[in-house]
Amino acid sequence: MGSAPSPCNVRDICRAQAQRPDGPASVLAIGTANPPNCVLQQDLPDFYFRATNSDHLTALKDKFTRLCKACLLLHLSYTYDDLIFRRRSHILTRCMLHAAQKLGVQKRYLHHTEALLSAHPELLDRSSPSLDARLGIAKAAVPELAARACRAAIADWGRPAADVTHLVVTTNSGAHIPGVDFQLVPLLGLRPTVRRTMLYLNGCSAGAAALRLAKDLAEGARGARVLVVCAELTLLLFAAPQEGCFQTLVHQGLFGDGAGAVVVGADPVRPAERALFEIVSAAQTIVPGSEGAITMHLTERGYGGNISTRDVPVLIGGSVERCLSDAFGQLGGVAAEWNDLFWDVHPGSSAILDKVDAVLKLEPHKLAASRRVLSEYGNMFGATVIFVLDELRRRMESGEEEGAPEWGVMLAFGPGLTVETMVLHRSPAELQETGYASGLTA
Numbered sequence: 001m002g003s004a005p006s007p008c009n010v011r012d013i014c015r016a017q018a019q020r021p022d023g024p025a026s027v028l029a030i031g032t033a034n035p036p037n038c039v040l041q042q043d044l045p046d047f048y049f050r051a052t053n054s055d056h057l058t059a060l061k062d063k064f065t066r067l068c069k070a071c072l073l074l075h076l077s078y079t080y081d082d083l084i085f086r087r088r089s090h091i092l093t094r095c096m097l098h099a100a101q102k103l104g105v106q107k108r109y110l111h112h113t114e115a116l117l118s119a120h121p122e123l124l125d126r127s128s129p130s131l132d133a134r135l136g137i138a139k140a141a142v143p144e145l146a147a148r149a150c151r152a153a154i155a156d157w158g159r160p161a162a163d164v165t166h167l168v169v170t171t172n173s174g175a176h177i178p179g180v181d182f183q184l185v186p187l188l189g190l191r192p193t194v195r196r197t198m199l200y201l202n203g204c205s206a207g208a209a210a211l212r213l214a215k216d217l218a219e220g221a222r223g224a225r226v227l228v229v230c231a232e233l234t235l236l237l238f239a240a241p242q243e244g245c246f247q248t249l250v251h252q253g254l255f256g257d258g259a260g261a262v263v264v265g266a267d268p269v270r271p272a273e274r275a276l277f278e279i280v281s282a283a284q285t286i287v288p289g290s291e292g293a294i295t296m297h298l299t300e301r302g303y304g305g306n307i308s309t310r311d312v313p314v315l316i317g318g319s320v321e322r323c324l325s326d327a328f329g330q331l332g333g334v335a336a337e338w339n340d341l342f343w344d345v346h347p348g349s350s351a352i353l354d355k356v357d358a359v360l361k362l363e364p365h366k367l368a369a370s371r372r373v374l375s376e377y378g379n380m381f382g383a384t385v386i387f388v389l390d391e392l393r394r395r396m397e398s399g400e401e402e403g404a405p406e407w408g409v410m411l412a413f414g415p416g417l418t419v420e421t422m423v424l425h426r427s428p429a430e431l432q433e434t435g436y437a438s439g440l441t442a
């Protein structure tokens with residue numbers, strides 16, 4: 001047995017242990033995963049009403065079809081790349097985007113299939129308790145989905161899983177202990193001593209919140225490598241359609257399942273590691289007077305709560321510029337024109353992106369990565385901003401992201417109404433490596 005340090009040594013011990021890195025926390029790798037079951041928006045009304053034995057609710061099905069249908073128009077006539085990058089004209093593009101979308105989703109991936117739903121009739125009956133069934137399904141499915149995203153991130157990173165020092169896991173889809181973090185240790189071959197943090201029920205800002213925490217961990221100890229994963233299933237939101245319940249239609253039409261993983265660390269070790277994005281600052285704020293705008297809680301029938309669909313875009317529109325000004329104001333010398341940044345905005349819905357676009361007067365292509373992810377995958381709660389980050393990286397590396405600015409922002413929105421604002425930077429060395437010149441006045 002070792003001897004306990006004497007009290008007078010404690011400061012020295014702490015000082016010796018507190019070897020902080022020189023540089024900022026950076027995104028070193030990204031991985032994503034989705035379940036295999038892909039449902040096109042054009043097929044969603046038939047899938048949803050058939051699977052819930054609700055085809056007799058014809059007026060409701062028509063309403064749901066109208067909510068989803070505008071995306072079909074977009075799907076048939078233009079892709080986002082046609083709209084955004086060929087840019088027939090900015091005004092036409094903006095009008096098309098407004099006119100052609102409600103939710104902004106063309107397809108999404110779902111863990112639940114018609115076979116799974118028919119095996120669990122309690123999920124279709126709004127009067128039946130179904131929480132046990134939902135949690136039971138999530139208990140197996142969420143770690144598996146999270147592990148796939150993590151494996152992709154670890155492969156992208158290029159170092160062994162055993163080099164991960166911290167694990168931050170977040171999900172809205174489950175409530176178990178030991179949690180997904182515990183399950184991931186053997187699934188990924190992490191060390192049993194990896195320092196785990198499990199965050200449940202953080203809504204759609206969960207991914208950005210986990211990255212904010214990872215930044216603090218990575219900057220707190222030299223050599224720390226933090227694996228962050230956000231994995232989400234919509235099964236806890238699944239409910240049969242009901243007259244007068246518009247929320248249910250929005251939930252089914254908007255959300256999708258997916259997992260996003262990121263490795264965060266400071267002072268990249270060359271040649272294995274490179275900083276894809278430096279995390280310069282991370283802030284969180286509550287929008288005043290927004291307490292009831294997005295609420296969520298577990299009930300015997302899955303999630304309860306409320307999304308004030310008409311208020312949420314307005315509240316975001318009213319607060320976003322102040323959040324950004326505060327974030328950049330605290331960085332001293334960095335002055336930003338909003339159009340000189342790259343953007344990772346949580347695509348809560350098309351209406352939310354339109355509002356951010358309008359308030360900040362962004363050029364049409366600025367939110368292209370967010371719009372594309374929403375279109376291809378739906379709103380995957382907190383995982384969505386990680387998909388957008390991956391899409392931005394893909395666009396920058398392929399040259400699709402015009403001008404590829406050096407500085408950028410991640411914005412995520414969550415319960416209450418919470419805004420997470422993260423300032424990102426692509427280091428000049430990385431820009432040179434991928435062939436881009438600096439784009440921002442700094």
Ligand SMILES: CC(C)(COP(=O)(O)OP(=O)(O)OC[C@H]1O[C@@H](n2cnc3c(N)ncnc32)[C@H](O)[C@@H]1OP(=O)(O)O)[C@@H](O)C(=O)NCCC(=O)NCCSC(=O)CC(=O)O
Binds near residue numbers: 202
């Ligand atoms: C829901 C919307 C797509 C509706 O789009 P529009 O407002 O343009 O639609 P619209 O006015 O043309 O209406 C289309 C149809 O929907 C009906 N409708 C619209 N809003 C309604 C409401 N609140 N209650 C009841 N019905 C409503 C209209 O009557 C109309 O029906 P009819 O067709 O019969 O005339 C949009 O408001 C939206 O995207 N809101 C934001 C969604 C949101 O909050 N996302 C965040 C998710 S949560 C998140 O991301 C963070 C987190 O969870 O933490």
